[in-house]
Amino acid sequence: MTSSKQEMLNKNSFFESEQTFDNGIEEQVMQLFASCNQAISIEKQIDEITDSWSQDFLNAIDSNTNIDLELLLEKFTDSKIPVQPSNFESYLKYIGNNVVAHSIHTSSPRFIGHMTSALPSFVRPLAKLMTAMNQNAVKIETAKALSFCEREALAMLHRQIYNFSDNFYNQHIQNNLSTLGILVSGGTVANITAVWCARNASLGPKDGFLGVEKEGLAAALDFYGYKGAVIIGSDLMHFSFDKAADLMGIGTNSLIRIPADRNNRVDIQALRQTVVNCQAKNLLIIAIVGVAGTTDSGGVDSLIDIAEIAHQANAHFHVDAAWGGPLIFSEQYRYKLAGIEKADSVTIDGHKQLYLPMGIGMVFFSDPHLAGAIEKQASYTMRKGSFDLGKRALEGSRPGMALFLHAGLKLIGVKGYEFLINEGIRKTQYMAACISAMPEFELLAEPDTNLLTYRYIPKRFRRVHSINQLTDIDNQIINNFNECLQKSQRQIGHTFISRTTKKDIKFGSETPIVAMRAVIANPLTTEEDIRAVLNEQIEIAAKIQI
Numbered sequence: 001m002t003s004s005k006q007e008m009l010n011k012n013s014f015f016e017s018e019q020t021f022d023n024g025i026e027e028q029v030m031q032l033f034a035s036c037n038q039a040i041s042i043e044k045q046i047d048e049i050t051d052s053w054s055q056d057f058l059n060a061i062d063s064n065t066n067i068d069l070e071l072l073l074e075k076f077t078d079s080k081i082p083v084q085p086s087n088f089e090s091y092l093k094y095i096g097n098n099v100v101a102h103s104i105h106t107s108s109p110r111f112i113g114h115m116t117s118a119l120p121s122f123v124r125p126l127a128k129l130m131t132a133m134n135q136n137a138v139k140i141e142t143a144k145a146l147s148f149c150e151r152e153a154l155a156m157l158h159r160q161i162y163n164f165s166d167n168f169y170n171q172h173i174q175n176n177l178s179t180l181g182i183l184v185s186g187g188t189v190a191n192i193t194a195v196w197c198a199r200n201a202s203l204g205p206k207d208g209f210l211g212v213e214k215e216g217l218a219a220a221l222d223f224y225g226y227k228g229a230v231i232i233g234s235d236l237m238h239f240s241f242d243k244a245a246d247l248m249g250i251g252t253n254s255l256i257r258i259p260a261d262r263n264n265r266v267d268i269q270a271l272r273q274t275v276v277n278c279q280a281k282n283l284l285i286i287a288i289v290g291v292a293g294t295t296d297s298g299g300v301d302s303l304i305d306i307a308e309i310a311h312q313a314n315a316h317f318h319v320d321a322a323w324g325g326p327l328i329f330s331e332q333y334r335y336k337l338a339g340i341e342k343a344d345s346v347t348i349d350g351h352k353q354l355y356l357p358m359g360i361g362m363v364f365f366s367d368p369h370l371a372g373a374i375e376k377q378a379s380y381t382m383r384k385g386s387f388d389l390g391k392r393a394l395e396g397s398r399p400g401m402a403l404f405l406h407a408g409l410k411l412i413g414v415k416g417y418e419f420l421i422n423e424g425i426r427k428t429q430y431m432a433a434c435i436s437a438m439p440e441f442e443l444l445a446e447p448d449t450n451l452l453t454y455r456y457i458p459k460r461f462r463r464v465h466s467i468n469q470l471t472d473i474d475n476q477i478i479n480n481f482n483e484c485l486q487k488s489q490r491q492i493g494h495t496f497i498s499r500t501t502k503k504d505i506k507f508g509s510e511t512p513i514v515a516m517r518a519v520i521a522n523p524l525t526t527e528e529d530i531r532a533v534l535n536e537q538i539e540i541a542a543k544i545q546i
């Protein structure tokens with residue numbers, strides 16, 4: 001058979017198989033992709049429905065519905081994909097009843113227990129636009145203007161952190177060999193990326209050795225004469241550093257966690273001593289981490305001291321400012337981050353205190369060439385010298401989240417963010433004052449920023465508590481009480497506070513303390529909301545029998 005005949009046959013069988021489709025299906029599927037008038041009118045109808053749901057969702061005061069998790073999960077147990085395309089209206093009804101109805105109202109002013117809160121209204125139309133454009137920020141061939149827009153937005157925040165000269169930014173902002181920052185999906189990937197850059201830079205190619213990137217960790221440590229490698233920070237470091245240690249091949253046991261003091265800051269003396277010990281053992285210090293806003297309590301490490309220790313040890317200094325980074329916008333509170341400008345790398349989350357949608361983390365570098373240590377090329381794209389952002393990113397395909405970052409910085413601006421940060425801290429101080437004035441509660445630490453930890457003290461323990469004479473058994477009972485209180489409040493769904501455990505530094509007790517954790521970042525939360533959350537806890541507590 002000639003090759004052209006074979007081609008014809010192949011073509012025919014292709015056409016035959018194509019024609020076996022039921023016309024109805026073809027029409028229905030193609031309809032889903034259409035941009036014609038009819039499709040636009042359907043889109044408008046859908047928009048009307050989803051807009052009204054969004055409004056109801058956004059106006060909800062309660063943080064949640066009280067549906068039981070067991071009941072909810074039973075709604076999602078179908079593992080079969082429908083054979084036929086479905087009708088959008090019935091699907092919409094389905095997600096309305098099952099997903100939207102039981103989603104958490106993260107924008108509720110009384111949902112004050114996590115780092116996720118209300119978003120500015122401009123992000124919703126931008127989200128629609130971003131989805132319509134469907135840019136892929138991995139390479140210039142799929143994200144043209146957006147790649148430059150992303151670099152510009154990152155440069156703006158870089159400048160807010162490091163404040164280098166005009167000349168520096170002119171030289172690097174759109175220079176494809178320079179990386180001022182990398183936009184990633186969140187703080188976890190940002191921290192991993194920072195540690196990855198630090199590891200590769202300290203074990204790079206030298207004298208014929210091809211570097212850790214090509215030859216792996218064991219060969220690199222051997223070549224450089226190290227007995228092992230560690231990452232050092234406080235015991236309040238986010239668990240993303242466990243992931244980083246695991247992925248870097250050093251194991252989580254090589255993540256050294258130094259106890260924090262009663263103000264939730266790493267003990268500087270202990271850090272200094274640990275660095276000396278690691279050096280004496282001939283261990284490579286991949287990075288020393290300072291935390292600017294711990295996940296548990298918002299504490300900020302003494303970054304100036306850590307910078308000095310890292311500098312003396314010739315170690316990479318990374319600041320995890322995923323939560324607290326935006327304090328750099330506040331003239332009043334920026335001093336708490338003093339030393340951040342000395343960091344080799346800094347993580348900031350856009351989807352926390354920059355009030356942007358989920359999926360925006362960033363890592364910034366003081367040396368615009370450091371990220372070259374992780375650069376990869378691919379023959380089909382991302383060639384050397386190209387502007388492709390995916391060359392120096394852990395992620396491959398990536399949505400155009402830069403649009404939100406750019407919009408947030410341009411529309412809210414330095415003064416707008418300053419207002420948001422200052423307000424969060426002011427309201428946290430208000431809540432701390434309320435707690436201190438109420439006999440039912442104990443404030444567990446003075447808030448450093450806008451996270452607050454406290455607990456409920458049941459009536460029968462209040463006298464012993466007031467004279468600092470709670471026993472470990474008492475604390476255990478109070479722990480059980482607080483756990484029960486937090487779970488009940490969550491289940492009822494009117495208001496929400498999260499829960500954590502803390503070492504009892506205050507009284508030196510061995511028993512870890514179960515703490516309520518408030519995060520006050522939602523601009524819509526008022527003092528009245530704060531009182532409502534505390535009063536609801538008192539009401540629920542009155543019904544708990546432990």
Ligand SMILES: Cc1ncc(COP(=O)(O)O)c(C=O)c1O
Nearest residue numbers: 186187188238293294295322323
């Ligand atoms: C201090 C800190 N670092 C890193 C992270 C991880 O961020 P993400 O959840 O965006 O990955 C968090 C999250 O809460 C955090 O609080």
